Amino acid sequence: MTLSLRPDPRSAADAGTEPASRFPLQPFEHLDTLWLEVGGSLCNLSCTHCFVSSGPGDLRHPLMSRALVRQRVAEALELGVREFYFTGGEPFMNPELIDMLADTIVFAPCTVLTNGVLLTSERVAALAGLSESSRHSLEIRVSLDGPDSASHDAFRGPGSFARAIDGMVRLARAGLLPIATATLNTGEDSLVVRERYDSMLREAGIPRPRIKLLPMFRLGREAARTGGYSAEDTLRDLPAEGFDPTRLQCRSCRAVTALGVHVCPLLVDEPLGRMGDRLIDAAAPYPLRHGACFTCYVTGMTCANG
Amino acid sequence: MADRVRLAAFGGVYANHLALEATLEDARAFGAERVSCLGDVGGFGPHPDLAAARLRSSGVQVLRGNYDDSIGSGRDDCDCGYTDPRDRRFAQISYDYTRARTSDEHRAWLRGLPEQDRFEAAGRRVLLCHGSPRRTNEFLWESTCPDAFLEWMCEAHAADVLLCTHTGLHWHRALPSDRHVINVGSIGRPANDGRASVWYAGIEIGPEVRVEFRPVAYDHESLARQIESEGLPREFAATIRSGWWTTCLENLPSRERRAGLH
Numbered sequence: 001m002t003l004s005l006r007p008d009p010r011s012a013a014d015a016g017t018e019p020a021s022r023f024p025l026q027p028f029e030h031l032d033t034l035w036l037e038v039g040g041s042l043c044n045l046s047c048t049h050c051f052v053s054s055g056p057g058d059l060r061h062p063l064m065s066r067a068l069v070r071q072r073v074a075e076a077l078e079l080g081v082r083e084f085y086f087t088g089g090e091p092f093m094n095p096e097l098i099d100m101l102a103d104t105i106v107f108a109p110c111t112v113l114t115n116g117v118l119l120t121s122e123r124v125a126a127l128a129g130l131s132e133s134s135r136h137s138l139e140i141r142v143s144l145d146g147p148d149s150a151s152h153d154a155f156r157g158p159g160s161f162a163r164a165i166d167g168m169v170r171l172a173r174a175g176l177l178p179i180a181t182a183t184l185n186t187g188e189d190s191l192v193v194r195e196r197y198d199s200m201l202r203e204a205g206i207p208r209p210r211i212k213l214l215p216m217f218r219l220g221r222e223a224a225r226t227g228g229y230s231a232e233d234t235l236r237d238l239p240a241e242g243f244d245p246t247r248l249q250c251r252s253c254r255a256v257t258a259l260g261v262h263v264c265p266l267l268v269d270e271p272l273g274r275m276g277d278r279l280i281d282a283a284a285p286y287p288l289r290h291g292a293c294f295t296c297y298v299t300g301m302t303c304a305n306g
Numbered sequence: 307m308a309d310r311v312r313l314a315a316f317g318g319v320y321a322n323h324l325a326l327e328a329t330l331e332d333a334r335a336f337g338a339e340r341v342s343c344l345g346d347v348g349g350f351g352p353h354p355d356l357a358a359a360r361l362r363s364s365g366v367q368v369l370r371g372n373y374d375d376s377i378g379s380g381r382d383d384c385d386c387g388y389t390d391p392r393d394r395r396f397a398q399i400s401y402d403y404t405r406a407r408t409s410d411e412h413r414a415w416l417r418g419l420p421e422q423d424r425f426e427a428a429g430r431r432v433l434l435c436h437g438s439p440r441r442t443n444e445f446l447w448e449s450t451c452p453d454a455f456l457e458w459m460c461e462a463h464a465a466d467v468l469l470c471t472h473t474g475l476h477w478h479r480a481l482p483s484d485r486h487v488i489n490v491g492s493i494g495r496p497a498n499d500g501r502a503s504v505w506y507a508g509i510e511i512g513p514e515v516r517v518e519f520r521p522v523a524y525d526h527e528s529l530a531r532q533i534e535s536e537g538l539p540r541e542f543a544a545t546i547r548s549g550w551w552t553t554c555l556e557n558l559p560s561r562e563r564r565a566g567l568h
Contacts, residue, residue: 080458083450108452137449137559177560190391306557
């Protein structure tokens with residue numbers, strides 16, 4: 001399968017020009033987590049920091065079909081997968097999302113990562129029905145980039161904060177306990193940032209806020225905005241004795257798009273991040289050559305809920 | 307090999323020496339031939355040396371949990387696996403308190419505890435661990451452990467009956483292959499169910515596997531007062547009195563979180 005991806009500005013460390021042997025080799029333990037990029041690169045917003053540069057009309061990564069998602073879920077269950085994440089782009093841009101969730105949550109817990117602006121009453125009612133009828137957890141994660149409209153809308157466009165909060169309130173009223181996923185800038189006190197979001201969400205009418213803080217990844221449109229990773233932001237030549245493979249989520253996750261299987265959800269636009277056509281092809285070690293690998297390693301972060 | 311074994315298994319003592327005493331008594335009433343503690347002797351509760359001393363004198367088999375590993379080795383934090391900053395703050399308060407009040411003798415004992423145990427009963431391979439067989443601090447929640455994953459884990463670790471703890475919430479799954487996964491729960495704090503009692507697992511392994519989760523009432527008011535007089539967070543005492551978790555909530559999946567109050 002040939003990939004035709006729009007090039008993004010990258011640092012030398014991300015260009016993949018250096019031999020893989022210069023980078024730590026991340027072992028693959030087991031497929032705990034499968035990311036399903038059901039929305040492809042299609043999104044209703046054009047956020048200035050989007051690490052996969054998604055936007056309206058963008059079909060570099062096409063929408064995944066319900067049949068393809070079923071096939072990937074079946075492959076993953078064969079491997080003993082623990083949980084599925086539905087993402088994009090914006091997953092609610094895929095008209096089959098609710099059906100895909102219904103197909104999948106019978107077998108395993110599901111999480112949806114959304115910008116929150118398409119959470120209509122009808123969709124929220126359907127999600128609540130799925131959640132109540134399954135023994136597995138259904139998590140809805142809504143991305144926020146600030147605890148107020150000024151900071152959030154600066155990244156995501158006018159009105160997006162109010163619509164995302166409206167969506168979260170609908171979810172909370174339906175008993176779904178949404179998780180606010182917020183980006184954390186370097187140097188910020190995580191406890192202070194957390195309390196800021198907590199107060200805002202309570203005042204908005206969400207009585208039991210759940211908050212997950214993530215670092216900013218200098219990929220995609222965010223790389224164009226801030227200059228991306230520098231040559232120093234790399235795990236190149238990290239001594240083997242100093243390498244701790246448990247710090248990285250790619251020891252136990254893979255991501256699938258309509259175009260194939262990728263090492264992780266952050267690197268679906270990297271040609272070297274694509275590992276094959278089938279999940280079993282991707283159950284292999286991976287050289288940590290990208291700037292994003294550096295961020296994951298240094299922060300010890302995971303895109304997953306826990 | 308025994309044809310039938312009655313086993314009492316509990317985890318997460320969290321220095322709750324009063325609940326420990328009551329649990330040991332109830333395990334006798336259950337008729338347990340084996341009693342196993344799946345780790346985390348200290349943390350959260352007051353006077354950690356009391357529970358450690360009682361466990362050592364009881365003859366109960368004790369596994370090394372992540373907390374025991376950290377305290378025993380003198381690490382800077384409990385390695386509980388929390389990612390939320392508020393949870394981490396409460397965990398650190400509890401850890402610093404416990405580390406300062408655990409004697410050198412008990413630390414050496416904790417350090418030397420085994421991480422896992424195995425035995426066979428009625429032709430079934432029984433594996434006991436703290437979090438999961440592959441990671442001491444892995445959370446095995448009921449709503450995030452699909453059958454496919456548990457079948458893989460049992461197969462990968464050669465277990466027909468898998469016992470774990472670490473989450474503080476008890477559950478049992480009989481898998482399609484007739485393997486069993488049992489999270490035995492915690493006796494250190496209530497199960498986020500609005501009851502002050504704590505829970506452990508009474509298990510009979512024979513031709514069938516029977517699991518009975520047993521609530522244990524104890525003098526929780528006395529424990530709550532000890533938590534307060536030791537200067538530990540009021541939130542901890544509130545949990546002991548009310549049965550609802552007030553801290554370390556962010557790792558809970560939505561289904562388990564919804565069942566609680568906070």
